[in-house]
Amino acid sequence: MKMRRPFRYNSKASAAQQVPDASQPQDAANHQSMVLDRDLQQNINQIRTIYAKSSDMVYRSFYIEGQTKAILIYIDGLSDSAGIEKNVITPLMHEITGEATAISQLAERKISAAQAIPFTTFEECVSYLANGLPVLIQDQEATGLAFGLNKWEKRSIEEPAAESGIRGPREGFTETLRINTSLIRRIVKSPLLKMETMKIGGYTQTNVVIAYIEGLAEENLVEEVTTRLKRIRIDGILESGYIEELIEDMPFSPFPQLMSTERPDVACANLLEGRVAILVEGTPFVLIAPITLFSLLQSPEDYYQRFWVSTAMRWLRYLFTLISLLLPSLYVAILTFHQEMVPGALLISMAASREAVPFPAFVEALMMEVTFEALREAGVRLPKQIGSAVSIVGALVIGQAAVQAGLVSAPMVIVVAITGISSFMIPRYIAGIAIRLLRFPLIFLAGSLGLLGIMMGVIAIVIHLCSLRSFGVPYLSSASTSKMREMKDMLIRAPWWMMDTRPHLTGDYNEYRQASNQKPGPERSE
Known part of the structure; x- marks a missing residue:
């Protein structure tokens, strides 16, 4: 049997030194x-x-x-x-x-x-x-x-490319840790904002900062985050994604259990709700814990626009998230097993468009989805000057050529296009990837069992979401409560003068964030 080589930094070090301690500096000598x-x-x-x-x-x-x-x-x-x-x-x-x-x-x-x-x-x-x-x-x-005369080349503060918006601050985090902490300090000026530093990585000695507001973040939450970070034993940390995978609750879940952001205003907003931010040296992405499914579907602009507009956009986002997950599998299930659900005129039109297609709807959907995902990834990896042009032109040319060649039907191209557009509505990239991954097993279930397979897949996803935790906080905690005040920022975006309480994450918490009865009006003018 092949023996695993023990983890060590220095072959001449003692046995105690061969076990790296993330809280203490490590080196080869x-x-x-x-x-x-x-x-x-x-x-x-x-x-x-x-x-x-x-x-x-x-x-x-x-x-x-x-x-x-x-x-x-x-x-x-x-x-x-x-x-x-x-x-x-x-x-x-x-x-x-x-x-x-x-x-x-x-x-x-x-x-x-x-x-x-x-x-x-x-x-x-x-x-x-x-x-x-x-x-x-x-x-x-x-x-x-x-x-204190350290100085090196660093990137200037710029607008985050992955989290751009119409309204809100334009500055984003950089790769320099002290610039990132100063951006948070500029917004939250209270001395109750605490920042604890530790080093992780035997060779990289990466500085990691745990930021939280004392009195808002629950003590057990801060202690749990600190404990999980201290037990990391690794030779180097190059990006916050390393830490995210090493401290999450369920590593095999496709859903993220920490949220990453490049925007200081988003990080501070979460700190004010009692969450903890993890800043890592060398990356502009700050981790936020704990999170829920609905926090991944919320955009920072929801809180900068009028609440009617934000509520409408939020409902639209929820709708298109479901469309992104279910539309291809529904199309495959209906065309394969449940043709009676389609109106007669539409069914005749779809049958005529599929007359020359040699593949069943399942294979057709799978080919188009894989091609679309490949085009999307190609557009992301290519330089900005040609990436968008290649993805758009490629989709148009390949889609039209495939229809004319009789490889796929026109309705399938429409379904895949709507699905792709729907996935762009998800504000968090990592949440969009989870939806894109789950789309494929649902297509397999739809092609083999029809609507029954889709129902089984959706039930399995819901059961998994109900059992998922983010640092002890249920992933669907906002939807599972009977308190209406906990739903003010889930289904709708209530006016700011109504959101007088913070979300209840876990344990004891500072309940009130502002004074009550602040509804504006002429009679309240002073």
Whole structure:
């Protein structure tokens, strides 16, 4: 029997070190836990050993006040070299007194950098260097200083491409973690907004921030999110999708159990409802937990437009979600088993269009659906300049050519086109993918059992949704309650002056979000 190789970062590390701890920095060198030596050369040798064969490491030796030898170490490209020269090296090399200055006094007397963080171990030193902070080590001192002079190239704040809208803020998250946290802080200015940071990934050491509002988010929810993140043991995190798959309740479900967003206003709106946001370094997509099925079908614009318009759009969205899921399978079931359900004139027209088609409706629907999904994915993966043109032209050309060649019927092309348009109505891309995946087993059931098969498939989907949880919150919690106030933001979008309570997610919660009896009117003017 083939034995599995144990997970480890360093073959020379001890058994305790071979089990990575997501809450603590991990690296290949086991001597990082050593403390700094008072001998400067010993410290330099240790750091050079840790960062062996690293051409981007910069070692700048100089004398503090002309008499105490020191070295400044940083990674080229991650630190602000101009700021280092201006705020650290120049003040330290300028001789003021004839007495040696201890490392503990440097930050107070000479360093003009905004941050000067003392450290005593190589583990801390490596962590600061990896995050772009230059470190200063002085001879005859067992303590070093790390300066907040990290700087690297980053993308500017732009409108999210996947969540564009007509009304609302235009700024979106970026790949830089501190920019993302600042965007949330700009909206929620209360000190009750908490942001807890941890590192996940043995090699990437990715910073992950758990954001929540104290007093709104239930304590057990925050504790559960923290616990699930801390138990992750992996070599690297490159995108928030890694974390999403490692902390969800039911990993084999096609439905997402966390919501991702690029918009700060969406993240803050969920924080104000008592949810938790998970920000991951290196990606603009922020995870929101917990969620329900109906939160995936809500658009941010629902809350920026008049409530009548938002309610109408929401009902239209629900209708087209059902059409996207059921229309192809209904077409196959009716044409294959239940022709008596079609009016006579329409049935004759459909039979005439299918006269030259050599395939049954099931095979026809399957071919068209697979082709349409391939065209859609091709349009997404191609460059923007030609992606939309290829998908639209390809659909038109292939559809028309297939009808003229007698491979598919014109009604089937119409059904597939309506289904594709319906799937675009779903505001969350990941929810749309789940609906697209479920469409195919329903087509198989419709082709084999007719409407009975569709009913069995729908019942199975509903049973699965009823059993699904997102961090303990039922996926259909809004629909399963008998309290009308819990449905103000589900079937309809009630006016803001009526939504005086928050949704009840789990446990104890801060019930009221605003004062009651705020209905506007002339008689209420002051």
